[in-house]
Amino acid sequence: MRISDYIEQSFSNLWKKKLRTLLTIFGVMIGIGALVSMFSFGQGIQDNITNTFNELQLFNYVSVYPRSENNHAIPSSEHPGVPEQAGPYSQILDDEFIRDITETEGVESAFPEVRFPAMIRFNDEEKFSLVQVLPADVCQSGLMKLRAGRPYAPADSNALIISDSLLRRMKVKEPQTVIGQKIVISTLTVDLSLSNIPNIVSFLMGKGLPFSRQSYQFTIVGITEKMGFVGPMPVRSDVFIKPAESNDMKKLSLTSIWDLFQSSQQAKGYSMVNIKLSSTKYIEHVKDKMEDRGFRTFALIDHLEEMKTGFMFMNMFLFAVGMIAITVAALGIINTMVMSILERYKEIGIMKAVGASDGDVKKIFLFESGAIGFLGGVLGLALGWLVSMIINQVVNYFMVKQGAPYMDYFSFRWWLVSGAIVFSILISLAAGIYPTMRAARVDPVVALRHD
Amino acid sequence: MNSDSFVKTENLTRIYSSGTIEVVALRNVSLSLDQGQFFGVTGASGSGKSTLMNLLAGLDRPSSGSIKVEGRLISELDKDELALYRRHQVGMIFQSFNLVSSYSALENVAFPLLFAGVAKKERNKRAEQMLEKVGLYPRKDHRPFELSGGEQQRTAIARALINQPKILLADEPTGNLDSITSRQIVQILSDLNKKQGLTVIMISHEESLLDEFADDVIHLQDGKVVQEERIR
Numbered sequence: 001m002r003i004s005d006y007i008e009q010s011f012s013n014l015w016k017k018k019l020r021t022l023l024t025i026f027g028v029m030i031g032i033g034a035l036v037s038m039f040s041f042g043q044g045i046q047d048n049i050t051n052t053f054n055e056l057q058l059f060n061y062v063s064v065y066p067r068s069e070n071n072h073a074i075p076s077s078e079h080p081g082v083p084e085q086a087g088p089y090s091q092i093l094d095d096e097f098i099r100d101i102t103e104t105e106g107v108e109s110a111f112p113e114v115r116f117p118a119m120i121r122f123n124d125e126e127k128f129s130l131v132q133v134l135p136a137d138v139c140q141s142g143l144m145k146l147r148a149g150r151p152y153a154p155a156d157s158n159a160l161i162i163s164d165s166l167l168r169r170m171k172v173k174e175p176q177t178v179i180g181q182k183i184v185i186s187t188l189t190v191d192l193s194l195s196n197i198p199n200i201v202s203f204l205m206g207k208g209l210p211f212s213r214q215s216y217q218f219t220i221v222g223i224t225e226k227m228g229f230v231g232p233m234p235v236r237s238d239v240f241i242k243p244a245e246s247n248d249m250k251k252l253s254l255t256s257i258w259d260l261f262q263s264s265q266q267a268k269g270y271s272m273v274n275i276k277l278s279s280t281k282y283i284e285h286v287k288d289k290m291e292d293r294g295f296r297t298f299a300l301i302d303h304l305e306e307m308k309t310g311f312m313f314m315n316m317f318l319f320a321v322g323m324i325a326i327t328v329a330a331l332g333i334i335n336t337m338v339m340s341i342l343e344r345y346k347e348i349g350i351m352k353a354v355g356a357s358d359g360d361v362k363k364i365f366l367f368e369s370g371a372i373g374f375l376g377g378v379l380g381l382a383l384g385w386l387v388s389m390i391i392n393q394v395v396n397y398f399m400v401k402q403g404a405p406y407m408d409y410f411s412f413r414w415w416l417v418s419g420a421i422v423f424s425i426l427i428s429l430a431a432g433i434y435p436t437m438r439a440a441r442v443d444p445v446v447a448l449r450h451d
Numbered sequence: 452m453n454s455d456s457f458v459k460t461e462n463l464t465r466i467y468s469s470g471t472i473e474v475v476a477l478r479n480v481s482l483s484l485d486q487g488q489f490f491g492v493t494g495a496s497g498s499g500k501s502t503l504m505n506l507l508a509g510l511d512r513p514s515s516g517s518i519k520v521e522g523r524l525i526s527e528l529d530k531d532e533l534a535l536y537r538r539h540q541v542g543m544i545f546q547s548f549n550l551v552s553s554y555s556a557l558e559n560v561a562f563p564l565l566f567a568g569v570a571k572k573e574r575n576k577r578a579e580q581m582l583e584k585v586g587l588y589p590r591k592d593h594r595p596f597e598l599s600g601g602e603q604q605r606t607a608i609a610r611a612l613i614n615q616p617k618i619l620l621a622d623e624p625t626g627n628l629d630s631i632t633s634r635q636i637v638q639i640l641s642d643l644n645k646k647q648g649l650t651v652i653m654i655s656h657e658e659s660l661l662d663e664f665a666d667d668v669i670h671l672q673d674g675k676v677v678q679e680e681r682i683r
Contacts, residue, residue, distance in 0.1 A: 347551050354563035355538025357531050444510045
């Protein structure tokens with residue numbers, strides 16, 4: 001038999017039982033649709049994360065922080081039993097260190113990691129946010145991607161850069177219009193002065209904390225793009241100010257409870273310095289140098305493999321969920337094919353009587369289940385795409401309202417599109433194996449007597 | 452018996468076993484047919500006529516004994532070779548016509564050509580010519596249930612001849628037909644035999660038909676040949 005005849009025969013035979021064929025194809029369609037949307041979701045998340053990392057050049061950063069003196073009693077992993085010692089060149093992470101490290105080959109810039117929580121007030125809206133302290137030269141170096149305005153200069157006083165998304169959350173429709181306007185940062189500070197007596201009294205009575213608010217006025221000079229600036233950590237800051245202003249502000253300089261335990265031992269220096277390298281090839285060199293000087297280092301690129309493993313596990317989980325639907329669809333195909341063979345029992349006998357070999361009979365039925373797989377695969381792909389698009393639009397509608405940037409949560413790659421159809425056909429062929437064997441085994445003598 | 456016979460069976464035996472019970476359907480049947488013969492097989496129900504037909508058609512295999520067609524040992528062929536034998540050497544017609552009910556007359560006639568790998572255009576052309584020969588061209592697009600018994604059997608004959616076989620096996624071809632139609636059908640077989648030299652082997656329990664058209668007739672009883680008649 002010719003291939004074109006197999007194809008024509010399979011479609012015409014399926015067409016004869018329209019309802020049953022359509023129901024079976026719907027089963028495959030739902031299975032493939034589920035699998036496709038699961039995969040495209042997994043891929044979409046992966047793409048968003050890796051693209052963001054690459055866009056922000058997160059892999060080009062090394063963070064340096066001092067060895068914790070609390071670790072003295074803990075044996076290091078390299079030398080079990082020997083307490084870890086701070087290196088002989090152990091230094092403090094201060095401005096001098098930053099100037100020094102900037103001279104190193106491959107280092108583009110270095111800046112301390114300083115962030116503090118604050119309330120941001122603009123017009124009548126007040127939002128909680130992390131304020132990142134960023135030197136003017138880093139801000140001007142091009143690392144900061146601005147949508148409007150300009151980076152602040154060393155000479156600017158009380159200049160501030162704010163993110164597009166925070167402005168949206170503060171119900172600003174056109175971010176460009178806020179350039180030059182005033183904005184207020186309120187910090188919390190431990191205040192034991194007489195003016196804070198009500199809070200101190202309630203603190204002593206076991207309620208609340210002896211905090212008071214301090215407000216500082218800034219002028220907005222720039223607005224960042226959706227991922228304006230991050231530094232080495234994938235944590236976005238929404239407000240940036242210069243160190244000079246930050247130093248003048250009364251605030252609790254801690255971003256986590258952990259800092260409370262650290263503060264007594266680190267009276268001087270920054271808790272972390274971020275180093276931006278011109279290329280990832282300098283990472284090892286800079287890390288070694290820093291570790292020789294007694295610092296600890298962190299580079300996100302070292303965790304790339306772990307991230308890839310994580311993505312793989314996520315994909316496997318999504319695949320497993322999709323496979324449940326595929327398994328149900330495959331059972332549907334087996335059922336349909338077995339039914340079809342029982343109905344066409346006599347026809348199989350006739351085929352054999354007029355000269356069809358067992359192989360011909362097998363192929364006729366395999367092409368039929370393959371055709372179900374092909375149609376189910378194509379329709380499933382369309383369904384998966386449609387559902388993904390709808391979910392994407394709905395999620396984005398709410399997320400953009402919340403100030404999050406628009407993003408595609410689903411990613412359709414060519415390999416997903418072609419893979420889905422090929423996979424659907426393969427599953428259907430596999431489901432067709434048992435019915436096909438039954439068809440080939442039909443005894444023509446018995447089948448021809450059959451009514 | 453002639454050693455270079457066209458169709459020759461030797462001690463053909465077919466035993467069906469179901470569990471421990473064995474049923475001998477055909478026992479030591481030895482036949483010899485010349486090319487172009489119209490050969491009749493008769494006998495009561497269960498005498499082994501259809502078993503003999505299925506063995507000659509290559510649809511079934513003997514338990515022992517041999518079948519030779521044109522000197523070729525059919526009983527030793529593997530499954531695929533048997534399929535080729537059925538496709539090119541023999542055509543079959545049946546009591547119940549055995550047409551595919553969802554196909555038109557044309558599609559039924561063209562069906563064997565599908566497995567022979569003939570292109571669709573050529574299949575349809577040849578099937579139309581064959582339907583023309585059996586006088587059914589105007590009814591080519593009708594489904595079997597829209598045709599009379601005689602028309603269905605003529606369609607089946609057209610299908611059996613489409614691959615130009617050398618032997619036509621007819622298993623009770625008139626069993627479902629009235630006497631006039633029966634005669635018409637057997638007349639067609641006889642014409643094919645006389646005009647085209649087609650070897651016809653026909654099973655029938657209507658001995659009058661065999662007496663009228665067949666050259667030789669054998670009588671089967673309990674799987675054995677009990678009588679051989681040379682009519683002409």
